[in-house]
Amino acid sequence: MDLTTLGGQFIGIIPLGDIVLYFTTFNLFMFAAVLVFTVLIAISRTESQVEAQFGTLKDREKKVGKAEFKIRRFLAIVCGLATAGAMITGDVFDFTLFVALIGIVNIGIVAAVKEIDVLDSAFQYGIIAMIASLPLFGGAAFILASTGTLSLLEIVNIPTTTLMLFGSILLFLGVAGETGVAPFFATKAEMFRTPGSPFLLIIHLSSLMVIVRIIEILLIINKPF
């Protein structure tokens, strides 16, 4: 098996010492898409959320304040860059670091919002993300222990062992918790009730892109053929 079986044409690598970034058509597309969205977030204003009021016919407008806007935009850009990094890294440990960073900034993006329901949701998601960091890094540690390397370009040539499979399961559980997908989505969805559409995009984008990337990584580690 080689990387082109999964991601299409192999375009090249960027060696940065121990850290090697690699590009297939799949990785390059995801990387470029995330960067485009990040630029879009950086230059956009936020919407005013219009809500109906009880007991009157008037509407209520919810806006993002200037100070809140600045910090949320900064965190959204950090999240976008971390997601872009996770799309092209060829190192399992770097991938877990990027995913952990995404989890942290996702909480930060909504933590500045002064709404009890949203903060409750962010708090619950934060607990799950913290718990998930153990299997996330534990999975990477098991893969290192069983293969002697964390480089995906090397792992792709190593036959799969039971310990690698166990490490992959831990890695998947860690990513599921950090990104807040099913079965953890119930806590995360409530975070999207706050205004600030461009910032919410990056929370959703990072989760889905990381899930798609982890499928590639798991199939590189666990070679069925």
Next chain:
Amino acid sequence: MNLMADILLNVIIAFLVGSVLFGLQRKIMARIQMRPGPPIIQHLLHTFKFFIKESAFPKTAAMPFYIAITAMLCAIWVAAVIVGPVTEGSLLLFFAIYALHKIVEHNAGSSSGSPYGKMSCVRAVFSAAAELPLFAVLIIIYLKTGTMNIGNIVTYQGHYGPLIWGIPLAAMMFFVLILSKAPYSPFAITKGKDIISGYETEHFGLLRGYLMISESIAWYMLLWVFLTVFIGGLSPIGYLIGMVLISALVALINATTPILNPNHSIMVQVSLAFIGVLGSIILLTVY
């Protein structure tokens, strides 16, 4: 054929066929419900109509995000056409495009500031969480064929027969994914009539035109991938017949079932995904 001409031709075919299939779907649904229904080309005419209508933007919208997001939706489905019929590239890449579609759907709703769009946005997050397990269909196809390349999957089926007989539960899971993208389907919670038009509520004129083009191309591409991956490389007539049959089946389901409550919709999708994954693994192990 020149690559650019090939892309352009395929995008135009995807748009026209997708639009007519949507119209056909509405017509079949109407006849099942004893209504005359709109003409089959209604969706196509609506799309053209929006391009000559005046565009208006809500003053509450997040600019330029609100405008850019609709263009992005169009761009990603054009990319899907390039990955699919034009180059027969990686299936993994196609699913990455589908994931981006979910994100754009989510933010098209929230960027307008409308409460209906916002509700659609929250539902899109829920539905994405439910549709993700269906991505497992990718892994099942890979375990069966040993490749993610669409061209190689077609070659595999040339030797061993259509995948729909080998991994029928994976085909069922992909069909659920298709069903969830159909308007009026039991899983179409992001565009339920209780929230007007969902994420499209505040998009008018040109922007609505972009959204409708994207929907048509998306529908064509989902059907194309299903037919290519589970039945094999077909002739253009074969694709057309297959697409009409699937659209008719979807119309039958949509006409006879109500839109589910969001929680129920997700539970049904997750349950079907769970049954599909477990059943497929058992089938792969036994055979």
